[in-house]
Amino acid sequence: MMSKQIIRTLMVETPSIPGNLGKVATTIGLAGGDIGEIQTVKVGPNYTIRNITVQVDHEEQIEELADALSRLDGGIRLHAVSDEVLHAHEGGKIHMKSKVDLQTLADLRRVYTPGVANVCRIIEKEPDKAKIYTSIGNSVAIVTDGTAILGLGDIGPVAGMPVMEGKAVLFDQLAGINGIPILLNTKDPDEIVRTVKNISPGYSGILLEDIGSPHCFEVEERLKKELDIPVMHDDQHGTAVVTLAATISACKSAGIDLKNAQVGQIGLGAAGLAISRMLMAYGVKDVFGADKSPDAKVRLANYGGHPVDSIEMLMNTCDIVIATTGVPGLIQKQWVRPGQVILALSNPKPEIEPEVALQAGAAYAADGRSVNNVLGFPGIFRGVLNAQSSEITHPMLVAAAETIAACTKPGDLVPHPLDLNVHKMVTEAVERVAVQDNRKVEYTCSL
Ligand SMILES: NC(=O)c1ccc[n+]([C@@H]2O[C@H](COP(=O)([O-])OP(=O)(O)OC[C@H]3O[C@@H](n4cnc5c(N)ncnc54)[C@H](O)[C@@H]3O)[C@@H](O)[C@H]2O)c1
Ligand SMILES: O=C(O)C[C@H](O)C(=O)O
Ligand SMILES: [Mg+2]
Incomplete structure (x- = not known):
């Protein structure tokens, strides 16, 4: 058995007769599909439309499954097959958002020029205050060179971005941390260490992600020694x-x-x-x-x-x-x-x-x-x-x-x-x- 990696959502209409949903579920099961979530989209007087999430091993199974559903009688109709995973990635999974409401000129002067200059001076005198007056204290850089993205291998940092954005989503929703993806266009340990050190002032932690071995060992060890913020290779x-x-x-x-x-x-x-x-x-x-x-x-x-x-x-x-x-x-x-x-x-x-x-x-x-x-x-x-x-x-x-x-x-x-x-x-x-x-x-x- 293979892991069911392909996920699709089927929009299916069933006339309101007991047993129809069962027929749909059996057809999906017989075609090798695993049913995940079932969401009711619309309940009419005579019919119900549902989104059924299905996982399969191969792309061809989706076609087989759609064929089998189309052959069902009694008014059962397959309206659409959509790729929810790709859909969830459109435009990326994260965005930077301001915490302040910018409505008036007074707001503008408070959060930007000239008000902001005084905050800069305070931090200049006492750098530790950056933890109080900026987002640095709650920000972690998610750093990859793209060399070991999941088990997909060296597919490069840009192709690895969906994973890094995923880690940022998890940081945000599970721990309230700003996780900021940093994609490095180098695999050279010296350059990685130098770059991460140079960007480190903006962060209170470094999560190294999907950096392949053996260079990941040297990179992590050196960064742990040379930086005074937490560094961990996930x-x-x-x-x-x-x-x-x-x-x-x-x-x-x-x-x-x-x-x-x-x-x-x-x-x-x-x-x-x-x-x-x-x-x-x-x-x-x-x-x-x-x-x-x-x-x-x-x-x-x-x-x-x-x-x-x-x-x-x-x-x-x-x-x-x-x-x-x-x-x-x-x-x-x-x-x-x-x-x-x-x-x-x-x-x-x-x-x-x-x-x-x-x-x-x-x-x-x-x-x-x-x-x-x-x-x-x-x-x-x-x-x-x-x-x-x-x-x-x-x-x-x-x-x-x-x-x-x-x-x-x-x-x-x-x-x-x-x-x-x-x-x-x-x-x-x-x-x-x-x-x-x-x-x-x-x-x-x-x-
Ligand atoms: N579940 C998790 O939380 C989790 C976390 C990290 C990594 N992983 C997975 O672990 C896998 C490896 O990740 P990594 O970061 O350690 O990568 P890596 O490239 O550092 O390590 C992979 C190791 O497997 C060895 N290897 C490859 N093919 C082999 C074979 N046929 N026989 C014996 N050894 C073989 C390689 O020589 C290498 O030492 C990835 O698929 C990744 O998704 C899972
Ligand atoms: O990203 C994951 O799901 C776990 C892990 O970091 C991996 O590389 O596989
Ligand atoms: Mg990983």
């Missing part, structure tokens, strides 16, 4: 946080002792190496790792993990398997061991569909849509911005992971990504650790 640490949370939940439900479990990581790039490091730092004794790149395996070994040469062997020996290769269908179903936990996290398509892994005997299985760094980065940044912290530390990430695991309902691996309470709890957990760290620094400085 694909490394945001992913590691959520994966640790999912692993804790899975082990709890399956009765596996995580620290003594054999964990296998397939793909040791940005996400995979960070997940391995996070699990080892959490106390997992045995982390095995496979990658087609010998250098990636050396990196794992340098952090104390055990490189292996075959994915099949890793599947054969590990209790928990995590995959972040970007290669759909890489894990064959006959490799799945009964009782295994499988997190196939590549987007947009996983290494094995969760349903296939479960049918093959896995105890728990998930893909990158549910185990997704959306549960991590908004609350992590909200927490450090609230605490005015200059960095994101390992204890903050562990606190975020444990909070996500604690918010997970029994039997699930992670909470719902849009549960605002979860993002609030992550924020508070990170902020608590950050405030303690700030106090330690103040105490040390006063000694």
Whole structure:
């Protein structure tokens, strides 16, 4: 089975006779379509028009499905097929909006010249006041060079913009942060570091996104050292946080002792190496790792993990398997061991569909849509911005992971990504650790 990636909305009219909607649903199901939302558009005296969202594997299935619906009798009519995903992207997903009402000349003088000059002088004298009198304190740059956009590879920064805008939407709606996409027309680590440093005065945090390995490691390390605002590569640490949370939940439900479990990581790039490091730092004794790149395996070994040469062997020996290769269908179903936990996290398509892994005997299985760094980065940044912290530390990430695991309902691996309470709890957990760290620094400085 493949992941159903193509989403279309079908506008269907059904005469008001019981069973008609059922006929439509069965026809869609028989043509291989998964029904998502059903929205009633119009209820007339004799008919109802509904928008039915359908997910399918291939474009051709939409045509088959439309044909099958058109053949239904009894007055059922398919009015339109629309691509809601493309539609939602028309004109982009974000815009910059002013917070002030500009109605009168007095307003103009207050928010712009000449009033603004005095605010500039105040900030010139006390730069910290920029946090009070500008949006800088609530703004995070979402920086990409376009080299590892999801699992689509090096498709360039402009093609990656829809993902960056998506991250900005999540920052805004889940954490009230202004996330500003920054597209870099360079892949050179020196230039990336120089550029990000040069634009950093306008931000209180830097989220590095979809920057490929291995240069992402150097870029993040250097920026963390050279900037005094929090920097986090989402694909490394945001992913590691959520994966640790999912692993804790899975082990709890399956009765596996995580620290003594054999964990296998397939793909040791940005996400995979960070997940391995996070699990080892959490106390997992045995982390095995496979990658087609010998250098990636050396990196794992340098952090104390055990490189292996075959994915099949890793599947054969590990209790928990995590995959972040970007290669759909890489894990064959006959490799799945009964009782295994499988997190196939590549987007947009996983290494094995969760349903296939479960049918093959896995105890728990998930893909990158549910185990997704959306549960991590908004609350992590909200927490450090609230605490005015200059960095994101390992204890903050562990606190975020444990909070996500604690918010997970029994039997699930992670909470719902849009549960605002979860993002609030992550924020508070990170902020608590950050405030303690700030106090330690103040105490040390006063000694
Ligand atoms: N669910 C999430 O929240 C989440 C977060 C980050 C990344 N991801 C996904 O993980 C995937 C990788 O992202 P990344 O940023 O780590 O990319 P990356 O390019 O840094 O890493 C990919 C790694 O996989 C290895 N690889 C590729 N093909 C392989 C194969 N056939 N066998 C073994 N190893 C192979 C590469 O050598 C590389 O080391 C992407 O699909 C991305 O969408 C998901
Ligand atoms: O963007 C996502 O959905 C998660 C992650 O950052 C990825 O690159 O796949
Ligand atoms: Mg990403």
